[in-house]
Amino acid sequence: MQTSDTFIGEVEPGRTLTLPADGTGITVIDPWLKPFEEPLRHRFSLYKNWRDRIEKDGKGYENFTRGYEYFGFQVDPTSKVITYREWAPGVVAASLIGDFNAWNPESNKMQKDEFGVWSCQVPPRQDGSPGIPHGSKVKISMLTPQNERIDRLPAWIRYVTQDLSVSPAYDAIFWNPPEVYKPRNRPPPRPASLRVYEAHVGISTQEPRVGTYKEFTKNALPRIARLGYNVIQLMAIMEHAYYASFGYQINSFFAASSRYGTPDELKELIDVAHGYGITVLLDVVHSHASKNVLDGLNMFDGTDHCYFHEGAKGRHDLWDSRLFNYGSYEPLRFLMSNLRFWMDVYGFDGFRFDGVTSMMYKHHGMGVGFSGGYHEYFNEGVDEEGVMYLMLANDMLHKLYPDVITIAEDVSGMPALCRPVREGGVGFDYRLSMAIPDMWIKILKEQTDEQWNMGHICHTLTNRRHLEKSIAYVESHDQALVGDKSIAFWLMDKEMYTNMSDLTENTPIIDRGIALHKLIRLVTHGLGGEGYLNFEGNEFGHPEWLDFPRAGNNSSFHYARRQWNVVDDHLLRYKYLNEWDRAMQTAEEHYGWLHAPQAYISLKHEGDKILAFERAGLLWIFNFHPQNSFSDYRIGTNMPGEYRIVLNSDNKMFMGHERIDENSSYFSVPGSYHGRDHSIQVYIPTRTALVLVPKERLTWAQNALSQ
Structure with missing residues (x-):
């Protein structure tokens, strides 16, 4: 029976539990958190006290978060x-x-x-x-x-x-135009699977200058829609003085950056995206603020502590910025109203919260290596007011906007970050799987192909908290920035400048790079999370890094752009990676593996470099071996019947070698194999991936792309 001390919580579809209502409900779901009931109860009480104060003094979320009015x-x-x-x-x-x-x-x-x-x-x-x-x-x-x-x-x-x-x-x-833009399209329903396209309006032109909202609407949105992404995550929208900060040093929190155009032009961008069926998220920065005085919030009323903590507590040494006082009434109203403003006035559908690790810990994650031990999340290093703010923000957003999506950028692995607030969680819907891109970069930098460890790859891709959703990615904007290389650059380096034309020889480096680029993305997409993210341009192996105009490069825009011309040139090989990305997104739309339960991995063969797993009723097979192809390779499965090909990275549309007949059928035979009740035999060439499906479930296959 539900009482005031308990509630019935649906922890997953079809499964409910009676949970305590004091913030320790998460310990019922995750018994390993049982020793930390007291700190969970304490942080929940802090949230509850502020929630009660907002109800009493601020007349509830509905009124309190309308500060912008x-x-x-x-x-x-x-x-x-x-x-x-x-x-x-x-x-x-x-x-x-x-x-x-x-x-x-x-x-x-x-x-x-x-x-x-x-x-x-x-x-x-x-x-x-x-x-x-x-x-x-x-x-x-x-x-x-x-x-x-x-x-x-x-x-x-x-x-x-x-x-x-x-x-x-x-x-x-003073912005008060006689007429304002009126949206024509309803926001799309919240997607079951998140396929996120991370984008920056300013760099979305191939010309060496700042792009505009209008140009993004006209040129970028059709590309994103064609690729099959259903979510756009827009960066650097909140006004920032320093362009090279990538939008992470905010000066004016309620101003859409004028360097790209007018407020109405941003509203039009979001509205047109909705017309394509695309959800739009704002990369929101509430973790810190620019230290600028004349054009920012710093020293706003002449004091050190108007919106921020005073003294050292109010300064982020690494970011050289100011830190909000989340335990103060007016800064809370300012920030929570800011979230609602972007939802109500501009029509955003949710947020990717930047710098969540910095908000949740007094040390801001600086000089701290998180090992995953639960004691790291419940000690004196935790900033309880920062955690409380995130709980309030998520609780408010999900109560006022049932379809809202919130994503946390957190490197620490905080337990219950993506569980509802009433359970004692922080309330996010998804977290970014930040260890995955680090793994891929480390492998490409430090290992030969023969040294790739299938078990380690699988562990990193699947090492996420049960019942907390994560978004997997191979590379985001972080990996594209100058000082690092994109995955394509790590794979092919200088040959991208000389051998990416179909009129030139397919060199071993280019052949390897194209093949592994496809496999790395597909295995991350299929195994890595409940959502997938791509930074714009990386879908086609963007040939250069990202570097904004600054003193160190003579204020050059050369690298602060996206070279759409290379993917649009049909003589260049970038088109093959672009079509592979489209095939992945389109197949996911049909089969929905991102919102399916985590995969069952049946095979991790270190010698053969073969991976096999089942997810969403599909059978996934990867051959990472640099030389060996395998005929009649037996793969275990629990799905009996005739199989057909959904995805084949060896297809010529994706610069494959056409070693596989895509009209082939694969028939299972009974008998235990690799812990499964049946098995099939396949031809799996070197550096190739296959995704198969029982024939009766075949609703889409990659050959549909060419029709």
């Missing part, structure tokens, strides 16, 4: 009166200044309430238009107790422009 600039649609509010408890006077009042701090003085919120109203003009024209430059001017006048960009401003030829280079713009 109260703070900043609010225009009454009837009277056209503009109300401006700002939280700045550390100053003794404040004024709204801008083009509209000749920057005179005496013209629009603000009044302070008991909570440190300053406000003023700007009446309409005689012609009835708003007193601040659309597009005007604005600032808040304040006096500190030391009688120092400080001017700041409004904290809740929605549009900020840059002109690097002048100082200060950043202007807050």
